[in-house]
Amino acid sequence: MWSILFASLLTVLLMWVVYIVMGMVDKLVITPLRIKRIMNRQGVKGPSGYWVLGNILEMVKIRQAEANKDMKTGDYNIMSHVQPYEAQNCQAYGKMHMWWLGWQATIRIANLDLIKQVLAKDVFTMPQIQFKFLSELIGKGLVTTNGEEWALHRQIVNPAFHQGKLKAMVSIMEKCASSMANEWEEKVKDGGGCVELEVSHYMANVTADIIAHTAFGSSYEKGRKVFEHQLSLFNIIFQKLKFFIIPGYRFLPTPLNIKILMTQIGISRSLKEIIQARKYMVNMTKNASNGNDLLGLMLTATSQKTQDVKGGKVHFGIQQLMDNCKTFFFAGYETTATLLTWTMMLLASHTTWQECARAEVIDVCGDGDHPFNADMLDKLKMLTMILNEALRLFPPIVDQVREVVMDVKLGDLDIPKGSTLYFPRLSIHHDPELWGTNVHEFKPERFANGVAKATKHPLAFMPFSFGPRFCVGQGFAMEEAKSILVVILRRFRFQLSSNYRHAPCFRGTLKPKYGVLVMLESL
Numbered sequence: 001m002w003s004i005l006f007a008s009l010l011t012v013l014l015m016w017v018v019y020i021v022m023g024m025v026d027k028l029v030i031t032p033l034r035i036k037r038i039m040n041r042q043g044v045k046g047p048s049g050y051w052v053l054g055n056i057l058e059m060v061k062i063r064q065a066e067a068n069k070d071m072k073t074g075d076y077n078i079m080s081h082v083q084p085y086e087a088q089n090c091q092a093y094g095k096m097h098m099w100w101l102g103w104q105a106t107i108r109i110a111n112l113d114l115i116k117q118v119l120a121k122d123v124f125t126m127p128q129i130q131f132k133f134l135s136e137l138i139g140k141g142l143v144t145t146n147g148e149e150w151a152l153h154r155q156i157v158n159p160a161f162h163q164g165k166l167k168a169m170v171s172i173m174e175k176c177a178s179s180m181a182n183e184w185e186e187k188v189k190d191g192g193g194c195v196e197l198e199v200s201h202y203m204a205n206v207t208a209d210i211i212a213h214t215a216f217g218s219s220y221e222k223g224r225k226v227f228e229h230q231l232s233l234f235n236i237i238f239q240k241l242k243f244f245i246i247p248g249y250r251f252l253p254t255p256l257n258i259k260i261l262m263t264q265i266g267i268s269r270s271l272k273e274i275i276q277a278r279k280y281m282v283n284m285t286k287n288a289s290n291g292n293d294l295l296g297l298m299l300t301a302t303s304q305k306t307q308d309v310k311g312g313k314v315h316f317g318i319q320q321l322m323d324n325c326k327t328f329f330f331a332g333y334e335t336t337a338t339l340l341t342w343t344m345m346l347l348a349s350h351t352t353w354q355e356c357a358r359a360e361v362i363d364v365c366g367d368g369d370h371p372f373n374a375d376m377l378d379k380l381k382m383l384t385m386i387l388n389e390a391l392r393l394f395p396p397i398v399d400q401v402r403e404v405v406m407d408v409k410l411g412d413l414d415i416p417k418g419s420t421l422y423f424p425r426l427s428i429h430h431d432p433e434l435w436g437t438n439v440h441e442f443k444p445e446r447f448a449n450g451v452a453k454a455t456k457h458p459l460a461f462m463p464f465s466f467g468p469r470f471c472v473g474q475g476f477a478m479e480e481a482k483s484i485l486v487v488i489l490r491r492f493r494f495q496l497s498s499n500y501r502h503a504p505c506f507r508g509t510l511k512p513k514y515g516v517l518v519m520l521e522s523l
Helices: 002-041 056-067 084-093 112-119 128-138 147-161 163-190 199-243 255-285 294-302 318-349 351-365 374-378 381-393 425-429 474-491
Strands: 098-101 104-108 195-198 306-309 312-315 400-403 408-410 413-415 420-423 492-496 504-507 509-512 517-522
Touching: 002 098, 002 104, 056 084, 056 098, 084 104, 084 425, 112 400, 112 408, 112 420, 128 199, 128 318, 147 163, 147 294, 147 318, 163 195, 163 199, 163 374, 163 474, 163 492, 163 517, 195 199, 199 255, 199 294, 199 318, 199 474, 255 294, 255 318, 294 318, 318 351, 318 381, 318 474, 318 492, 318 509, 318 517, 351 374, 351 381, 351 474, 351 492, 374 474, 381 474, 474 492
Parallel strands: 104 420
Antiparallel strands: 098 104, 195 517, 306 312, 400 420, 408 413, 492 517, 504 509
16 A cells, blocks of 8 residues: 555656656747747847857856946947947847847847837736846736736726826925935035035935835835835845846745845835824724825725636735835836936036026026926926936836747737847937937937927837836826926036046946936035
8 A cells, every 4th residue: 555655656756857847848948949940030030049048148248348348428329338238239130139048038129110019918928037026026016917917906006196196296296305405505515615416326315205205195204214125125136136047046045035035024014014004094083085195095096906807806905005015116216216317417418408497497487495386397398308308318227028928920020939029228219210310419309399209200219118008107207307306406506527437337227337426506
């Protein structure tokens, strides 16, 4: 009897081992060979890679070599500096080519009509590498869900970013920006009327303050601490990216993974306390409103909402609220801070545009500490042009990827299942065929007649993506950026410091490697 049981267990174990091995053979050998054969047959080629590693070693080597160099100040042709491996492949294989991230085939699609075909439908998913990274950072929120689950998240989140709700947040944005400006005033006084200031640090702090206030309202202090822990978590997870090709690495009890887990637990515990405290306060005061901050608006829209889907129900409860709070912070803080930093660099370099923007701001919003509102921000046409040009030259998110979950037809191309589609946003924003010969120059006037007439294709400018999954926080980000710049332009004049080193680099977002140094003086 025992021998029969042992033989049965051994058989099951062997079957399981065979299943695992066959899966790995398919993932590491059969699928890559199939993708390469199909794409090469259609004329889409690229560099050969090492088995399992792909082109990673070559990519890292080229990127590190370029990262050690500075660019000439005022040179905005940043493609070959920020993404040197991609730029090199474009020269060798054309705009459409492929490379290998480990065993994952990545197909570069620069044709805007094909990109539109992909982004207009929510049938392509986030690649597993990106999904694992973001899931550890922000959980399963709006960015990391798909299908019916994503649709429910979007339905819950949309009301929080309605134009009417955003208008009510402008006063909070102004208050946070004014607090930063007061600190700058003190530094200018201490510096004898003019001071050298590194602005990226301040842009990060003020956007974090705004997100914490608009997300958590009266629980701002607790929310700010949660976000500080989340920034630490990002830095820890970023260190782990180098191990992504090792199967199952994220499940190993390494010091790095343990540190990630403990930080995640601490963040979730703190967020849950904030949410439970808000619910308790509402119940005790018998107030029908959960508040007008993002948390309150989501609580009102949620009410433990569920949606019927195939195989059961999609639930939106406390865990989903926490994950979306984390999503809003990371997406809203990081990208807007980066946009503002590059905009400050551009205005400091092009002081004529800075003066024109200041004149418009004072004319529309008044000078000094005169309060302004969302309706005034909407009238700032020149400032909008400047922000759009900053987003074009230095888009915070330089690319976009989608995984192909089934064989599909894109135009005349057959795209095989298992490949990743790569959309080069930075390259598209710097393409002279779409923007003209002055594509690498700071020319806000190109947006004078709106985005549609600024370029030769409606999708050539897509800093917030396109289609059903476009960035829901687009309106929030632009209101926030305008509010901060209004406060700065009304109180200060600035120019680029001679100590500024121009070195754009990619680390989650497109950032200045050494920050942005300006010489600041009060008006």
